Amino acid sequence: xxxxxxxxxxxxxxxxxxxxxxxxxxxxxxxxxxxxxxxxxxxxxxxxxxxxxxxxxxxxxxxxxxxxxxxxxxxxxxxxxxxxxxxxxxxxxxxxxxxxxxxxxxxxxxxxxxxxxxxxxxxxxxxxxxxxxxxxxxxxxxxxxxxxxxxxxxxxxxxxxxxxxxxxxxxxxxxxxxxxxxxxxxxxxxxxxxxxxxxxxxxxxxxxxxxxxxxxxxxxxxxxxxxxxxxxxxxxxxxxxxxxxxxxxxxxxxxxxxxxxxxxxxxxxxxxxxxxxxxxxxxxxxxxxxx
Amino acid sequence: xxxxxxxxxxxxxxxxxxxxxxxxxxxxxxxxxxxxxxxxxxxxxxxxxxxxxxxxxxxxxxxxxxxxxxxxxxxxxxxxxxxxxxxxxxxxxxxxxxxxxxxxxxxxxxxxxxxxxxxxxxxxxxxxxxxxxxxxxxxxxxxxxxxxxxxxxxxxxxxxxxxxxxxxxxxxxxxxxxxxxxxxxxxxxxxxxxxxxxxxxxxxxxxxxxxxxxxxxxxxxxxxxxxxxxxxxxxxxxxxxxxxxxxxxxxxxxxxxxxxxxxxxxxxxxxxxxxxxxxx
Numbered sequence: 001x002x003x004x005x006x007x008x009x010x011x012x013x014x015x016x017x018x019x020x021x022x023x024x025x026x027x028x029x030x031x032x033x034x035x036x037x038x039x040x041x042x043x044x045x046x047x048x049x050x051x052x053x054x055x056x057x058x059x060x061x062x063x064x065x066x067x068x069x070x071x072x073x074x075x076x077x078x079x080x081x082x083x084x085x086x087x088x089x090x091x092x093x094x095x096x097x098x099x100x101x102x103x104x105x106x107x108x109x110x111x112x113x114x115x116x117x118x119x120x121x122x123x124x125x126x127x128x129x130x131x132x133x134x135x136x137x138x139x140x141x142x143x144x145x146x147x148x149x150x151x152x153x154x155x156x157x158x159x160x161x162x163x164x165x166x167x168x169x170x171x172x173x174x175x176x177x178x179x180x181x182x183x184x185x186x187x188x189x190x191x192x193x194x195x196x197x198x199x200x201x202x203x204x205x206x207x208x209x210x211x212x213x214x215x216x217x218x219x220x221x222x223x224x225x226x227x228x229x230x231x232x233x234x235x236x237x238x239x240x241x242x243x244x245x246x247x248x249x250x251x252x253x254x255x256x257x258x259x260x261x262x263x264x265x266x267x268x269x270x271x272x273x274x275x276x277x278x279x280x281x282x283x284x285x286x287x288x289x290x291x
Numbered sequence: 292x293x294x295x296x297x298x299x300x301x302x303x304x305x306x307x308x309x310x311x312x313x314x315x316x317x318x319x320x321x322x323x324x325x326x327x328x329x330x331x332x333x334x335x336x337x338x339x340x341x342x343x344x345x346x347x348x349x350x351x352x353x354x355x356x357x358x359x360x361x362x363x364x365x366x367x368x369x370x371x372x373x374x375x376x377x378x379x380x381x382x383x384x385x386x387x388x389x390x391x392x393x394x395x396x397x398x399x400x401x402x403x404x405x406x407x408x409x410x411x412x413x414x415x416x417x418x419x420x421x422x423x424x425x426x427x428x429x430x431x432x433x434x435x436x437x438x439x440x441x442x443x444x445x446x447x448x449x450x451x452x453x454x455x456x457x458x459x460x461x462x463x464x465x466x467x468x469x470x471x472x473x474x475x476x477x478x479x480x481x482x483x484x485x486x487x488x489x490x491x492x493x494x495x496x497x498x499x500x501x502x503x504x505x506x507x508x509x510x511x512x513x514x515x516x517x518x519x520x521x522x523x524x525x526x527x528x529x530x531x532x533x534x535x536x537x538x539x540x541x542x543x544x545x546x547x548x549x550x551x552x553x554x555x556x557x558x559x560x561x562x563x564x565x566x567x568x569x570x571x
Contacts, residue, residue, distance in 0.1 A: 184386035187356060192400035192451055193376040202399065206390035283390045283431040 064253050069260075072253040080251040082242065093261060096227060096238040099155075100269070103163035104223050111167045111219070112212060115174025116204060136168040140226040144233050154234050161230035166219035173215025177208030210284065213277035217270055224266045239265075299333040300367050301377075301454035301487030303353060308362035310348055322348050323359075324512035330455065330489050331504075332367075335481055338491045339498040339544065340508030341552040346491045347383075349513075350459045353489060354380045366455060379453040381461045385440040387432040387447070393419060394428040397447045411450075418446040421483070422476060438462075438469040442476060449484055456488045462497070471529070474500055482526050495544050499537060500527060507547050510554040516547050 045066045051057055053065040064072075072078050076085045083089060118125045118132075140161050147157035185207060189199050231240025239258050246254035278284075308326045313319035322345045330336040340346050351357045353364050355374040364371040366378065387396050398415035402408050419428050422442040427435055432443070441461050448456055461477075462470045474497060481488065481501075492498050498505055505519040519540060523531050531537055 182384075182386070184382050184384065185388060187354075187374065187380065188382070188386040188388075190374045191354070191376060191379045191453070192447070193404050194400070195403060198399075198403045202391075202403075203388065206388075209390070281390070283433065 062252075064256060069253055069256050073257055078253075080246070080249075080254045082246075082254050082257060089257075092237060092239050092242045092258075093265070096231070096240070096262075097265065099159055099162055099231075099238060100220075100223050100227050100265075103159050103227070104166055104220060104269075106159075107163040107166035107170055107219055107223065108216060111170030111215075112174050115171045115212075115215075116178055116200075116208065118171070118175045119178025119208070120200070120204065132168070132171060136172070138164075140165045140222075141229045141233065144230060148234050154236060158227070158230040158235055158238070161234075162223050162227040165222035165226050169218040169222055170212075170215045173211050173218065174208055177211025177215070178204055180211055181207035209277075209281055213273065213281070216273050216277070220269050220273055221266065224262065224269075228262065299485060299487070301330070302332040302367055303330040303455050303487065303489065304365045305329070305349070305353065306362050306365065308349070308352060308359045308364065310345070310352065310357075311360045312348075321512040323352075324514050326362075326508070326513060326515050328506045328515050328518055330487060332487050333485050334503040335488045335490060335501055336504050336506060337498040337502035338489060338506050338508060339495065339548070340493065340513070341510050341548060341554075342493045344508050344510050344551070345513040346493070346508065347459055350380065350457050350489070350491055353455070354378055354457055376451065377454040378457060379448040379451055379455075380457045380459060381441070381444050381448050383460045383463055385432060385437070385444055387440055387444055389432050392429050392431055393424060393435070393443045396432070396443060397450055400447065400451050415446070415450055418450055419443065421480065422446050438465050438473055441465070441473060445477065445480065449480065449486065452486075454487060456486050458488065458490045460491055460493070462492075470497070475529075477501070478525075478527055495541060495548065496532065499523075499540050499544065500529075500532065505540070505544065507544060508551075510551040516551070519543060 048066050051060045052063045073083050075083050078086060118129060143161050143164055147160045151157045151160060185203050189203050228240035231238040232244040235241040239262055243255050243258040305326055305328050308323055310323040311319045311321050326349060338346050338349060352359050355371045391399065394412060394415055397418060398411040401411040416428060419425055422445060424439060424443055427439060432440055462473045465473060478501060490501055499521055502521045505521060507516045509516050521540060523536060
């Protein structure tokens, strides 16, 4: 795109436009987005502080104050044994992240192809979908005893429990994604002489992509919460175990530290998926952003 | 390559075609009663009819997306039994693949038919230039206007060198000015490529301006009312819209269409005495 105008008025217009753009960009990035978010977080912490420390409402007096949590979390010698300076904290995080990642990738690697196959072949759909629909409503935690008894070792059963819900979310959304593709695209592809394999790679996969990524976000979310359930019941490590262990020992700060850590990790993993999604689906962006 | 194009083919014959739609609940509805017409090879034949008369259904049958209840469609003497690469439809709504750039949209058909990428892309590029989209070839369809999308789609159809091109109200929804420009662009392409074309529209002016022959349909259950040859010379320009030949054809077509269009509104023709519609 031309940056310079052909006469004075155009030059002036473009200059004014560029200044406005720059102004707006910085305002949106810093003012609106960041400051609002920060205000929200500070407000929440303040509310927490007031209810637990200043007002000490009934039941709330039992809760740790944000300051307690912060001191405990950043202490080099934490009272309850878990802080930013203890290796055990990172071991729990590492174990949980590894389980979620493993479960997520297995769920996606199996779920996306299965979803596409279900959308691709009516016969396959008729055969397989009823089974999927029967298994899907079983809550992941109901699988725990079965998984522990059948699979060798705790690790495999926790990963299985973590991936189940994620797998079903991926399958279902991928299937809906294939179904959402406008019939005209298939017709056009047919007219243009696309072979079956091209229809798969050039129409079905990119066409289903928006739904697939919605599915992946849901899958990541359910993976985290199934994981914590699994770790609480069957685990000997991980953030779910940390929280449950803290509960057994009535170490409230550790419960809250575990919860906040899960929140942050969940947020980061969703954000990562969104980032990859919008990078892969640049074609969805409206407006004349190209070039 | 151009040599091949000059051997004009694509003679399409629609022979006593009838189509009934319906399900167990709604009962059968006769959409097409008896339609027979020909699209001579190398011609631009326009299907003109009131909206809702089953023009799109006819296109679907010729494209092979659906089969007639009675009668049959042939292309160069061969019965149409399903969709094929010898016929290409340009749809009312754009069917450009939104996840491909314009260049990919146009070039990818030939590429996967075995033409080297470089060659396919340079031809696609040339076609996009012909339709005035050279500067936009790296854009995605969502980044350009509706009129541009239609032009890109025509380019994508032309590169596949179909025997017969089917355009189903391709300029619908465009504003008056863009529509006029699209018609001019389109005629230029037609004169250049001479691909046999069946063009569907409900606009009389558009129909006459483009057509070698007009096939005028009735309202449902649809039959062919008449076929009118349009003897205006090519290349055409908008001055022809004021010629007497044009006027005569338009009058004839209007006469036929007016009564049919009224049927679409489910009311009797207004009596010649200009009567006030009585209330019972």
